[in-house]
Amino acid sequence: MAMDKTFDAKSAETRIYDAWETSGAFRAGANAKPNAESFSVVIPPPNVTGSLHMGHAFNNTLQDILVRWHRMRGHDTLWQPGTDHAGIATQMVTEREMAANGEPSRRDMGRDAFLERVWQQKIKSRGTIIGQLKRLGASCDWSREAFTMSGAPNAPEGEDGNFHDAVIRVFVDMYDKGLIYRGKRLVNWDPHFETAISDLEVENVETNGHMWHFKYPLAGGRTYTYVEKDEDGNVLFEEERDYISIATTRPETMLGDGAVAVHPSDERYATIVGALCEIPVGPKEHRRLIPIITDEYPDPDFGSGAVKITGAHDFNDYAVAKRGGIPCYRLMDTSARMRGDGAPYAEAAEIAMAVARGERTLDEAETDAVNLVPDDLRGMDRFEARRAVVDQITEEGLAVMVPGHDPRLGKKAAKPVAPEEGGEARAEELVPLVEEKLIMQPFGDRSKVVIEPMLTDQWFVDAEAVVGPALDAVRDGTVQILPERDKKVYFHWLENIEPWCISRQLWWGHQIPVWYAPNPAGGTDWHHVCAATEVEALEKLRVLWGDDAEFRVLQDEQAALEHFRVYLDNWTDEGAIRQAQGPKTIPVFRDPDVLDTWFSSGLWPIGTLGWPEETEELKRYFPTSVLITGFDIIFFWVARMMMMQYAVVGERPFDTVYVHALVRDEKGKKMSKSLGNVLDPLDLIEEYGADAVRFTLSSMAAMGRDLKLSKDRIAGYRNFGTKLWNACRFAEMNGVFENRTATATPPEATETVNRWIIGETARIRETVDEALAAYRFDDAANALYRFVWGVVCDWYVEFSKPLFDKDEAIVAETRATMGWVLDQCMVLLHPFMPFVTEELWDLSAKRDGMLVHADWPEYRAETLVDTAAEQEMRWVIAVIEGTRSARAQMRVPVGLYAPMLVTGFGPDEQAAWDRNADLIKRLARIESLEETESFPRGTITIPVGTSTFGLPLEGLVDIAEEIARLEKALGKLEKEAGGLRGRLGNPKFAESAPEDVVEETKTNLVAREEDIAAIKAALARLQELG
RNA sequence: GGGUGAUUAGCUCAGUGGUAGAGCGCUUCGUUCACAUCGAAGAUGUCAGAAGUUCGAAUCUUCUAUCACCCA
Secondary structure: OOOOOOOOHHHHHHHHHHHHHHOOOOOOOOOOOOOOOEEEEEOOOOEOOOOOOHHHHHHHHHHHHHHHHHHHOOOEEEEEOEEEOOHHHHHHHHHHHHHHOOOOOHHHHOHHHHHHHHHHHHHHHHHHHHHHHHHHOOOOOHHHOEEOOOOOOOOOOOOOOOHHHHHHHHHHHHHHOOOEEEEEEEEEEEOOOOEEEOHHHEEEEEEEEEEEEEEEEEHHHOOEEEEEEOOOOOEEEEEEEOEEEEEEOOHHHHHHOOEEEEOOOOHHHHHHOOOEEEOOOOOHHHOOEEEEEEOOOOOOOOOOOEEEEOOOOOHHHHHHHHHHOOOOOOOEOOOOEEOOOOOOHHHHHHHHHHHHOOOOOOOHHHHHHOOOOOHHHOOOEHHHHHHHHHHHHHHHOOEOEEEOOOHHHHHHOOOOOOHHHOHHHHHOOEEEOEEEEEEEEEEEOOOOOEOEEEEEEEEEEOHHHHHHHHHHHHHOOOOEEEOOOHHHHHHHHHHOOOOEEOEEOOOOOOEOOEEEEOOOOOOOOOEEEEOOOHHHHHHHHHHHHOOOOEEEEEOOHHHHHHHHHHHOOOOOOHHHHOOOOOOOEEEEEEOOOEEOHHHHHOOHHHHOOOOOOOOHHHHHHOOEEEEEEEHHHHHHHHHHHHHHHHHHHOOOOEEEEEEEOOEEOOOOOEOOOOOOOOOOHHHHHHHHOHHHHHHHHHHOOOOOOOEEOOHHHHHHHHHHHHHHHHHHHHHHHOOOOOOOOOOOOOOOOOOHHHHHHHHHHHHHHHHHHHHHHOOOHHHHHHHHHHHHHHHHHHHHHHHHHHHOOOOHHHHHHHHHHHHHHHHHHHHHHOOOOHHHHHHHHHHHOOOOOOHHHOOOOOOOHHHHOOHHHHHHHHHHHHHHHHHHHHHHHOOOOOOOOEEEEEEOOOHHHHHHHHHHHHHHHHHHOEEEEEEOOOOOOOEEEEEEOOEEEEEEOOOOOOHHHHHHHHHHHHHHHHHHHHHHHHHHHOHHHHHHOOHHHHHHHHHHHHHHHHHHHHHHHHHHHHHHHO
């Protein structure tokens, strides 16, 4: 059965993958030698509802290369797969699909029913990305597929596992150690999903915005002299003011201002620091006064140098407010509409005024209860409110006014009009100063709505307390980050770590294991206990409330409050009712929030291996060997895994992190759906085969460099697979695979050609191993490409052709050698191109097992390279290339077999010629060789080493053209020789350069000079004749 | 504004101090039985610019320019 002309990737890939999988080839420990060292990799879990994009394809190709390589080397190998529950994304996908199907909304169906619905979605989606990873050839141990929510209380049949237990246990442990706490902090709030999100899930995008300038009048009509000076202290501008000028891009937040801050060094405002000024919005009769304070934050050179401080709605302001004891008044509700709750504005403003005058203080909860949104703006969307605020201030005349042609107005600025055209009059017309400005605006990366900094109650990990070991491990080299420079990113982030907000106001996720009950000691706040289960939580509460207490676990806080209402006739205030002498049945409810997805995926290395159980896998495979991941989740994931494994099990999660770059389109643009430049890896696999896609990605995986992907490149590597295929087809036609006993040990060869290729093979094996050990995937792939195509196919296959016509012993030896060399190609290429190599492996011999479990070779160049054979073949190749080149340039007809002459033939050359005459003649199209003293007229000369070959082609050769050809060659040689001579002529070179470099330079120069002499001789002869 | 990186053939990129490279593209030629998803031959470079270190710099240092990304 003759082989087809090409490899049919489409039909073969699934068949081969199935064979691997059904044979258990990817199982943990498969193909491991006894007592082998272990090699383990956890997959960066893709979103369960996601689908494979180019980044995944790249990431998983690299992992698969390493995993297959180690598995073939007989290491105890595990590639642990799984998916991530991806809280916000999965909830979004599910809700979107529910809406499309006309199903009831999340809120209509309620939490339990919704969760059931999301699980359905998870089960339905899961297959997509897993199937796609299989298409790519990923050799994960699928029998161990993990999920970050496996074993959750509401998980359906078949979704068991203990990841949930691990997550909850870690939360409880960390809580008990004081590493997790609850608090009111400013967080990024996504008004669409109505949840906190991490600052890493916020995209800052430069957008067209405005900067409004407003006057905050000083209290009691106070005035001061406002002076601006230049660097030398000369007065540039001076006027009497009764206000301080403030610029803002978000006027609606003025309602929550707690102060105006100026830099302590700012002389312009020094006299009014400590004074009160008025927020120029809201009902005139209740207008609030706020203090002017100093803080390092305001930049005196930016705007007016004075900044309004709205602690509850801006991160910088929040820091200033904390430093200065300025109250933070929350203005918006969870959907970022202006608050509609609480007491009327007049009352709220009165309280705030008392605070500003220092007459009273508020605790956190009291502050949060104060709604400073004026009655007419309550319930309004934040952007509508912005317009309303601007209008009200402008109407009242408190906007900073400038001439209509002020350049700060941007496009709106009127062109100054010449006086004769009425310009003088126009100049007097003042308009509000509203600058058009590009401003950085935060958007939710999922919801795409503007993120609102919001003061809310959240759970936090005290990251600062657990970051130490994570930093030390990388500093002292316990954990290696590649490429090195990504360490900086890692350090920078961890050294400036902020508390990690881990609560999310979602339903899909690990519900926080905290229960609330009234505090037996009284007070307005719920008392909370943290426990792994409800039963344990109630036990803890019982300790507080006494053995006779009865608890009723209610659905939420609302229900718990309702409970009181039923029991108490004269329900007046929350504080009073939560007393020990209250109702006998104590209402309890669980924290409705879920954990940040990264909290659970941070436990991925131990969680997938069965922790907290002391499993066999945990012993064998933890810490894992390598983590391969994209640079975009160094903070998200790598840093968190480091912190969490150290915090939980006191051990590094992995030895090495290989951080890879981004796959871009061929123009270097980031692939994005909105740009429409996304290359779908599945389409590419469909078109070119998985091997070609994989090889392309590997060959471009230069460490730390983005790769720009083009289809041409993939097609080129598809052709590479075909090339190998056809080399095997040639072998098959020449009986290489007939009745064959394939052997892993290199054959004993006597023929120079065979001895040479065996040595070359040994070299490439070392190159590939070295490259892979250094994570130089591109070096490994490119070296293999050059070897298989450039050495095996271009030269060895050609050299072998005459050998197949020789006697039986030589044919047998050549068959054995070619069989072995091709086997080595398959073995070494297998991690990169698993499908075509597995197929060839099967076609080329009867084997004991599949290639996926073949032994990776360990032979060394040191023992297999035959220097003499190598030199001889180099000489042969030089003769062939020189002849071919001369012939092509002189337009000698391709098919013409020409007689060849040679001068200066030494005994070594003679011997080399004799041994290789057949193949040189065949490949250079030479009829015969004859030694001579001088060449006849019209001979093309080809210098090779000490001898010069000549093709006497009288009549076929244009003398002038031959002269031109030789002169060109001469020019090149002389330039090279000149450089070498210059170097050797410099005494300092001989002194300072290493000896082998000097030697090499000398040898090179001699070789050049030999060629130069030969060419000069030929030229002299031609010129004589011409 | 801070940080990181890049700038090498027409394009995409390798190249950590010692003769400037690869793939793709381009030109010419070629259907002899491994392969036209091929073969042979060929052209194309102020290694962004400037200064420095060195016997020697694409490579190390400094500055400049341009671009990209990350963070604020």
